[in-house]
Amino acid sequence: MSKRMRKALSVSASMLVAAALAAGCSGGAGGGEKPQGQGGEEGASGTPVKVEVFKSHLGKGKLPDSNDPHVRYVAEKTGVEYVLQTTPPGADPAETLNVMIASNDLPDIFRPIGGVEQTLIQQGGALALDELLPKYAPNVWSNIPKEAWDIVRAASPDGHIYYVPKVYTIPERAPMIRKDWIDKVGLSVPETKDDYVKLLEAFRDKDPNGNGKADELPTTGREFGKWMDHLFAIYGVAMWEGNPEWDIYDGKLQYAGITPNMRAAIEFIRDLYAKKLLDNETFLNKGDVWQAKINNNLVGSWYHLPASLKDKYNAMKQTAPDAYIIGLPVPKVDGFQGFVTQKSMGEVEWMIPKSAEKNAPNALKLLDFFYDKANAEFVQFGIEGVHHEVVNGQKKLLPADDNKPIALGMLNLTTRESMEKRIADTYEPDEAKMVMDIFDVSTKDARRIAGDGMPSLVYEGFPDIQSHKMFQQYLAKIVIGEWPIEKFDEFVTLWKKSGGDTVTERAQAWYDKVQQYRSK
Numbered sequence: 025m026s027k028r029m030r031k032a033l034s035v036s037a038s039m040l041v042a043a044a045l046a047a048g049c050s051g052g053a054g055g056g057e058k059p060q061g062q063g064g065e066e067g068a069s070g071t072p073v074k075v076e077v078f079k080s081h082l083g084k085g086k087l088p089d090s091n092d093p094h095v096r097y098v099a100e101k102t103g104v105e106y107v108l109q110t111t112p113p114g115a116d117p118a119e120t121l122n123v124m125i126a127s128n129d130l131p132d133i134f135r136p137i138g139g140v141e142q143t144l145i146q147q148g149g150a151l152a153l154d155e156l157l158p159k160y161a162p163n164v165w166s167n168i169p170k171e172a173w174d175i176v177r178a179a180s181p182d183g184h185i186y187y188v189p190k191v192y193t194i195p196e197r198a199p200m201i202r203k204d205w206i207d208k209v210g211l212s213v214p215e216t217k218d219d220y221v222k223l224l225e226a227f228r229d230k231d232p233n234g235n236g237k238a239d240e241l242p243t244t245g246r247e248f249g250k251w252m253d254h255l256f257a258i259y260g261v262a263m264w265e266g267n268p269e270w271d272i273y274d275g276k277l278q279y280a281g282i283t284p285n286m287r288a289a290i291e292f293i294r295d296l297y298a299k300k301l302l303d304n305e306t307f308l309n310k311g312d313v314w315q316a317k318i319n320n321n322l323v324g325s326w327y328h329l330p331a332s333l334k335d336k337y338n339a340m341k342q343t344a345p346d347a348y349i350i351g352l353p354v355p356k357v358d359g360f361q362g363f364v365t366q367k368s369m370g371e372v373e374w375m376i377p378k379s380a381e382k383n384a385p386n387a388l389k390l391l392d393f394f395y396d397k398a399n400a401e402f403v404q405f406g407i408e409g410v411h412h413e414v415v416n417g418q419k420k421l422l423p424a425d426d427n428k429p430i431a432l433g434m435l436n437l438t439t440r441e442s443m444e445k446r447i448a449d450t451y452e453p454d455e456a457k458m459v460m461d462i463f464d465v466s467t468k469d470a471r472r473i474a475g476d477g478m479p480s481l482v483y484e485g486f487p488d489i490q491s492h493k494m495f496q497q498y499l500a501k502i503v504i505g506e507w508p509i510e511k512f513d514e515f516v517t518l519w520k521k522s523g524g525d526t527v528t529e530r531a532q533a534w535y536d537k538v539q540q541y542r543s544k
């Protein structure tokens with residue numbers, strides 16, 4: 025076992041022991057180290073240097089090989105040939121990475137998932153990028169705002185930059201509502217919570233989908249209470265895909281799940297459920313079922329990503345040619361400041377392991393290609409005939425296919441400008457306007473939460489709090505009426521006792537650190 029590995033295990037004995045035993049210690053003395061030479065192939069004249077890239081959740085398609093035209097194009101431009109790797113079929117991405125870390129067999133650059141970045145940083149296995157980024161990835165360095173780099177620095181114990189963050193300067197998620205349904209029931213866009221409830225009642229009772237059946241689901245959500253953030257938003261609850269987030273309540277950084285705002289939101293949602301204004305299958309809905317309901321013109325109001333409306337909208341129009349979607353402004357209610365939760369920066373995107381230090385300049389050169397605005401067209405459309413076709417002089421993206429090679433994408437920096445371009449490139453002009461109008465509404469209501477970029481490290485030792493399991497249980501049982509609302513107070517006490525107080529202290533210490541960077 026290598027020194028690094030021994031240190032890692034002693035730092036966090038509970039972590040990854042099984043994985044280490046399974047994969048890490050088979051090589052005898054020094055078995056944990058990467059063999060010399062790997063990652064250090066200095067490109068002999070004209071031959072591109074190989075860089076292994078690991079990315080999970082690639083979607084449909086097969087991994088490209090060395091002769092792939094996309095790989096070749098990038099290699100010609102950068103001198104770097106990317107070797108794309110992903111999670112084996114059926115395997116859990118976070119577990120795959122944990123095994124790689126434990127066996128010290130990481131690629132040259134990878135996208136962490138499930139908090140593994142903190143494991144690596146704590147173990148000393150992450151490469152500090154502060155000096156390397158300006159030198160080898162000037163576009164990455166200058167296109168990502170200083171504020172985002174500060175959040176990354178505050179997430180490490182020694183203030184170094186150990187990863188390239190995702191940056192999203194417009195709110196990516198939004199409350200949405202069917203405008204054609206509003207028109208059909210003869211009402212207007214709701215301004216207050218009471219208006220909204222009245223509208224949902226009309227959706228329930230007035231057959232806005234016109235099939236003569238009372239089959240409308242005025243609003244809906246998914247299992248574990250996910251994707252119904254619009255209902256929590258009314259009460260100023262910081263919420264991200266059904267997980268309570270961290271924001272300033274009562275002058276301090278706190279878990280939104282235990283606030284009076286959350287109590288009020290749950291009481292409201294419980295009422296919607298009792299009146300069948302909230303889909304009574306909400307806590308059973310898997311993603312595909314939820315999507316089918318929206319596609320089949322059964323849902324009036326929901327919460328999701330405006331940028332990925334295309335398939336849903338096309339499906340709706342099959343039976344509802346007048347279908348039209350608008351952004352729902354967060355309805356106002358006395359005593360609360362509603363908002364759409366925005367997380368913009370600090371989430372981890374790319375990381376280079378220390379074991380791949382020798383190849384880091386090449387990995388960064390590769391990354392920089394994707395952040396260089398001069399390559400935006402290629403990054404968006406890839407290769408003609410594979411990733412796009414040209415129709416009437418316009419590039420159109422082709423659908424993904426299991427037999428087609430995947431084009432590596434490494435850029436994750438979205439601004440209003442780049443979103444506008446992406447929407448214009450992928451939607452018909454009238455649809456593009458619809459989508460950008462939704463962004464306009466949600467942008468007005470969106471607020472970056474104080475906990476944006478907080479590292480998962482604050483949860484260390486308290487996996488049940490990190491997974492929000494306890495919250496989800498209380499939420500579901502109270503909303504469906506199995507438990508009274510008073511049980512929420514029991515949840516607050518239980519959450520604090522079972523580690524919540526410790527996590528809150530750590531979160532507040534992190535927040536103080538971020539403030540210090542900001543004032544510099």
Ligand SMILES: [Ca+2]
Binds near residue numbers: 231234235238239240
């Ligand atoms: Ca109907």
